Amino acid sequence: MGEKSFQLFPEAASSIAGQVDGLYAYLVLVSAFFSLLIAFLVVFFAIKYRRKNDEVPKPVDEHSVGGMVLEIVWSVIPLGLSMIMFAWGASIFFTESRPPADSMEIFVTGKQWMWKIQHNEGAREINELHVPVNRNIRLTLTSEDVIHDFYVPAFRTKTDVLPGRYTTEWFRPTKVGAYHIFCAEYCGTKHSGMIGTVYVMNEADYNTWLGAGSGEGSMAEQGESLFNQLGCGTCHPSALNKQNGRCPNLNGLFGTTVELKDGTKVRADESYIRESVLYPQAKIVAGYDDIMPTFKGLVTEDGLLKLVEYVKSLGPKDGTESSATPAPTQTSTSPQAPARPANAARPGQPIPGNR
Amino acid sequence: MITATPPVETKKNYLNQTEGLKSWLLTHDHKRICILYLLGVTFFFALGGIFAVLIRLELATPAGDLVESNTYNKLFTMHGVIMVFLFLIPSIPAVLGNFLIPLMIGAKDVAFPRVNLLSWYIYMIGGCFVLTVLFMGGVDTGWTFYTPFSSSYSNGYVIATGLGIFIAGFSSILTGLNFIVTIHRMRAPGLTWFRLPLFVWAHYATSMIQVLGTPVIAVTLFLLVLERGLHIGFFDPAYGGDPVLFQHMFWFYSHPAVYIMILPSMGVVTEIITTFSSKKPFGYTFIAFSSVAIAVFGFIVWGHHLFVSGQSAYAGMVFSILSYVVAIPSAIKVFNWTATMYKGSVRMTTPMLYALGFIGLFTVGGLTGLFLASLGMDVHLTDTYFVIAHFHYVMVGGAIMGFLGGIHYWWPKIFGRMYNEGWSKISAIIIFIGFNLTFFPQFILGYMGMPRRYHVYPPEFQVLNVLSSAGASILGIGYLIPFCYLLWSLKYGPIAPPNPWGATTLEWQTSSPPPTENFEVTPVVTQEAYTYTSEEVVHVG
Numbered sequence: 001m002g003e004k005s006f007q008l009f010p011e012a013a014s015s016i017a018g019q020v021d022g023l024y025a026y027l028v029l030v031s032a033f034f035s036l037l038i039a040f041l042v043v044f045f046a047i048k049y050r051r052k053n054d055e056v057p058k059p060v061d062e063h064s065v066g067g068m069v070l071e072i073v074w075s076v077i078p079l080g081l082s083m084i085m086f087a088w089g090a091s092i093f094f095t096e097s098r099p100p101a102d103s104m105e106i107f108v109t110g111k112q113w114m115w116k117i118q119h120n121e122g123a124r125e126i127n128e129l130h131v132p133v134n135r136n137i138r139l140t141l142t143s144e145d146v147i148h149d150f151y152v153p154a155f156r157t158k159t160d161v162l163p164g165r166y167t168t169e170w171f172r173p174t175k176v177g178a179y180h181i182f183c184a185e186y187c188g189t190k191h192s193g194m195i196g197t198v199y200v201m202n203e204a205d206y207n208t209w210l211g212a213g214s215g216e217g218s219m220a221e222q223g224e225s226l227f228n229q230l231g232c233g234t235c236h237p238s239a240l241n242k243q244n245g246r247c248p249n250l251n252g253l254f255g256t257t258v259e260l261k262d263g264t265k266v267r268a269d270e271s272y273i274r275e276s277v278l279y280p281q282a283k284i285v286a287g288y289d290d291i292m293p294t295f296k297g298l299v300t301e302d303g304l305l306k307l308v309e310y311v312k313s314l315g316p317k318d319g320t321e322s323s324a325t326p327a328p329t330q331t332s333t334s335p336q337a338p339a340r341p342a343n344a345a346r347p348g349q350p351i352p353g354n355r
Numbered sequence: 356m357i358t359a360t361p362p363v364e365t366k367k368n369y370l371n372q373t374e375g376l377k378s379w380l381l382t383h384d385h386k387r388i389c390i391l392y393l394l395g396v397t398f399f400f401a402l403g404g405i406f407a408v409l410i411r412l413e414l415a416t417p418a419g420d421l422v423e424s425n426t427y428n429k430l431f432t433m434h435g436v437i438m439v440f441l442f443l444i445p446s447i448p449a450v451l452g453n454f455l456i457p458l459m460i461g462a463k464d465v466a467f468p469r470v471n472l473l474s475w476y477i478y479m480i481g482g483c484f485v486l487t488v489l490f491m492g493g494v495d496t497g498w499t500f501y502t503p504f505s506s507s508y509s510n511g512y513v514i515a516t517g518l519g520i521f522i523a524g525f526s527s528i529l530t531g532l533n534f535i536v537t538i539h540r541m542r543a544p545g546l547t548w549f550r551l552p553l554f555v556w557a558h559y560a561t562s563m564i565q566v567l568g569t570p571v572i573a574v575t576l577f578l579l580v581l582e583r584g585l586h587i588g589f590f591d592p593a594y595g596g597d598p599v600l601f602q603h604m605f606w607f608y609s610h611p612a613v614y615i616m617i618l619p620s621m622g623v624v625t626e627i628i629t630t631f632s633s634k635k636p637f638g639y640t641f642i643a644f645s646s647v648a649i650a651v652f653g654f655i656v657w658g659h660h661l662f663v664s665g666q667s668a669y670a671g672m673v674f675s676i677l678s679y680v681v682a683i684p685s686a687i688k689v690f691n692w693t694a695t696m697y698k699g700s701v702r703m704t705t706p707m708l709y710a711l712g713f714i715g716l717f718t719v720g721g722l723t724g725l726f727l728a729s730l731g732m733d734v735h736l737t738d739t740y741f742v743i744a745h746f747h748y749v750m751v752g753g754a755i756m757g758f759l760g761g762i763h764y765w766w767p768k769i770f771g772r773m774y775n776e777g778w779s780k781i782s783a784i785i786i787f788i789g790f791n792l793t794f795f796p797q798f799i800l801g802y803m804g805m806p807r808r809y810h811v812y813p814p815e816f817q818v819l820n821v822l823s824s825a826g827a828s829i830l831g832i833g834y835l836i837p838f839c840y841l842l843w844s845l846k847y848g849p850i851a852p853p854n855p856w857g858a859t860t861l862e863w864q865t866s867s868p869p870p871t872e873n874f875e876v877t878p879v880v881t882q883e884a885y886t887y888t889s890e891e892v893v894h895v896g
Contacts, residue, residue, distance in 0.1 A: 007803065007815055008799055008803070009802070009803065010802065010803045010804050016731075019731070020731055020732065020734075020735050023729065023731060023732055024726075024732060024802065027725060027726050027729065027732065030722070030725075031719070031722035031723065031725070031726075034718065034722060035715075035718050035719055035722060038689060038693055038714060038715070038718050039715055039718075041693045041696075042693055042696065042711050042714055042715070045693070045696035045697055045699070045701065046696065046701050046703060046711065049632070049696060049697070049698060049699050049700065049701045050700075050701050050702070050703070051633070051700040051701060051702050052700075067637070067638065070690075070694065071638055071641050071687070071691075074686065074687065074690040075683055075686070075687055078682070078683060078686045079679075079683055082679040082682060082683075082725060082728075083676075083679065085679065085725055085728070085729045085732075086675055086676050086679050086728070086729065086730075088729065088731070089675065089728075089729030089730040089731040089732050089733070090671075090672050090675060090729075090730050090731070091731070092730065092731025092732075092734075093662075093668065093671065093672075093730030093731045093734065094668060095731075096731065096734055097668045112508070145503075145508060146501075146503055146504040146507075146508050147501060147502075147503070147504065147598055147664075149663065149738060151738070151804070151806065153735070153739075153803065153804020154804075156734070156735040157734060157735070158663055158734060158735070158737070158738070159663055159665075160663050160664040160665055162598055162599065162664070162665055163503060163591075163592045163593075163598060164592025164593075164598065165592075165665065167665045180804065180813065182804065182806045182809075183806070184737075184738040184739070184806045184807075185501070185738060186428075186497045186499075186501065186504070186807075186808040187504060188428070188495070188504060188508060188509070189424045189425050189428065189495070190424055191424075191428070191808060191809070191810070192419075192424070192806075192808070192809035192810045192811045192812065193424075193811065195813075
């Protein structure tokens with residue numbers, strides 16, 4: 001990363017980087033060909049047909065068959081070449097938009113002007129991100145203030161980090177090393193200081209690093225204590241509180257489809273849970289009343305992520321809830337995730353298959 | 356201009372018809388309003404250029420050593436706001452379009468001369484708002500004003516800047532409206548749509564965008580002002596708004612606005628290439644309709660600015676494919692310009708150098724746009740210097756090369772004087788070289804991952820940044836030279852004949868500079884705009 005004083009091409013350190021570079025090569029070739037073709041023709045015509053006397057040239061009849069053929073040729077060939085660009089780019093984009101099911105989960109909160117990162121296992125870091133090599137990593141990102149953008153050039157990936165909602169970004173680092181994190185969306189005074197480093201480590205080093213991390217317990221465990229602290233369990237049935245409550249059962253809720261009072265259906269993903277904590281009146285579950293107070297201002301973005309993780313970690317539902325069926329994966333922001341057993345999250349232990 | 360000695364013969368023209376400052380400030384003559392606009396846009400171009408110089412000086416080293424972060428952020432914001440809204444958008448339409456559309460269609464003036472003057476005053480009032488902001492301490496949102504930064508977090512004068520752009524927008528709407536009505540209603544007898552010069556077609560397409568698109572940016576900025584001033588929630592999630600909604604609304608105007616900047620320039624280049632090849636443009640109808648196609652398709656591609664902002668992947672796909680569709684009419688134009696030179700009688704005059712420079716730079720700018728329209732590629736490139744390089748190739752390499760080419764081409768008509776060919780050719784070449792040195796390294800910087808709007812940057816990006824700054828100083832000198840010899844020509848340049856280039860369009864059939872009413876007698880048109888084989892182009896009837 002910083003040690004080289006001059007370079008012309010970025011390092012490629014993720015599974016997607018090679019694909020993006022391949023597309024780039026195609027685009028550069030097509031562009032170079034047409035730029036040079038046009039430049040050559042312009043210079044060639046300017047010299048060959050330079051005015052030698054005052055004679056006015058005969059007009060070329062572009063209504064002739066030849067003229068028409070030319071117009072069609074130079075419309076259709078660029079269209080064909082650009083459709084390849086479209087399809088190639090779209091296929092890479094779809095890979096980028098769909099985190100594999102076995103991704104490790106990491107949470108990123110952007111704020112002016114720093115990156116706060118929380119690992120599922122409880123480790124926390126600022127402006128640094130430690131990840132194991134050759135593992136799929138899925139980031140869930142949100143912002144506490146303005147729009148930021150989490151960009152790792154060596155991985156060829158970036159995603160806007162928005163206030164008030166979650167976005168996702170995933171990558172599979174393929175090379176051990178240290179790489180830039182840049183905030184790519186202008187966010188105010190110290191925008192160019194909102195940078196950091198991704199450390200890609202081999203599995204053993206990563207586990208050592210993780211083991212030395214915080215002793216606060218996993219994200220889900222921290223979420224659980226926050227859940228109790230805020231008194232959520234007095235109304236919501238959960239792992240500890242099994243009796244029917246005045247509010248919807250949270251066990252096994254995550255990833256299911258919830259029927260609302262107004263008849264619409266909504267998928268219980270990260271954004272839904274976040275919204276239900278902050279704006280409970282926005283989506284009332286069928287069969288329940290609008291009685292929940294807002295927790296806006298009482299929970300930080302970090303805390304919200306922990307609550308979300310806690311709800312995700314809750315075991316299968318007791319069967320007392322309304323019909324809930326798993327929904328298919330649809331968009332990048334709400335990948336399908338089967339509910340994980342409550343005991344799956346343990347500090348210091350990356351969980352395969354949790355996402 | 357007012358002090359310029361009139362041509363030796365005492366013939367009255369629009370410049371010396373009446374005298375005194377009042378006769379200029381209250382004029383209804385589209386040609387005088389062109390000159391008022393020329394003064395305005397030149398001033399704002401110089402001002403925006405000063406900010407560009409400071410930006411490039413700061414970026415010569417990786418550390419933030421020339422100015423502090425807040426100042427740097429204000430520099431690039433003021434550079435963008437002034438260049439986009441106060442220079443590029445009015446530059447060709449309000450200056451050259453204003454002067455030439457009535458002349459090219461054989462009319463005495465635009466349809467609404469008073470509205471035309473009003474639009475200049477509105478433009479200047481908008482400009483004064485921006486200048487006031489500048490003197491009060493500036494604004495630091497970037498010219499894109501993304502929420503919720505602009506509405507809730509910025510410490511700059513967002514409301515005043517927003518209102519300035521809001522006001523200037525009405526000038527653009529009125530100009531567009533005036534042109535549409537003028538082109539529909541005031542064409543000379545016999546001047547059918549397909550006998551119109553392609554410059555007029557390009558401006559017709561531009562005017563459509565101005566009239567349909569500008570109200571959207573006005574609404575958007577007004578909502579922004581309401582949210583910032585009165586905390587009415589539209590965009591900030593803290594007030595229950597949607598932060599991405601602003602981007603949709605902003606780009607719904609600002610992407611078509613790119614075509615407001617480039618289409619008139621394409622019109623200029625078409626005129627120059629046909630004249631200096633002494634040949635009818637190859638594929639007249641294709642060039643004409645490609646202008647209209649660009650204007651129409653330009654309205655449905657805005658989402659390609661939002662590929663990484665959490666918009667659905669399917670929406671991204673639709674916007675990506677539409678962006679490729681809008682690229683095709685531009686490609687058609689480039690091929691047709693090139694084919695126009697084939698078997699022509701080519702003269703390498705200064706305007707022609709600018710026009711050919713335009714083709715080269717616009718081709719690179721357009722092709723690199725294809726990179727950004729490709730979803731997977733854009734994820735890596737968006738918000739990096741690649742984007743900066745791309746749109747400067749289109750805006751500076753395209754729009755400004757066209758503007759300067761047009762100014763050189765019609766200078767004899769506007770002021771009745773010739774400029775120095777040697778100096779003008781040298782400066783055109785200096786601008787071309789300086790431009791490429793400034794912006795080509797930025798493509799490489801962008802692919803390496805240098806984000807835009809960075810005050811300090813990692814040291815491995817320095818060499819390319821130094822190259823870019825060096826290029827900018829060459830470019831700056833290139834822009835200063837025309838300023839000098841063009842001013843010089845006003846007083847000392849040789850008197851220009853009515854048709855110094857041997858062009859065929861109507862504006863060259865009247866004297867240079869034209870009389871106040873443009874033509875002694877209303878021309879009657881009997882043939883296509885570009886008929887080089889016949890001696891007689893216009894039968895005066």
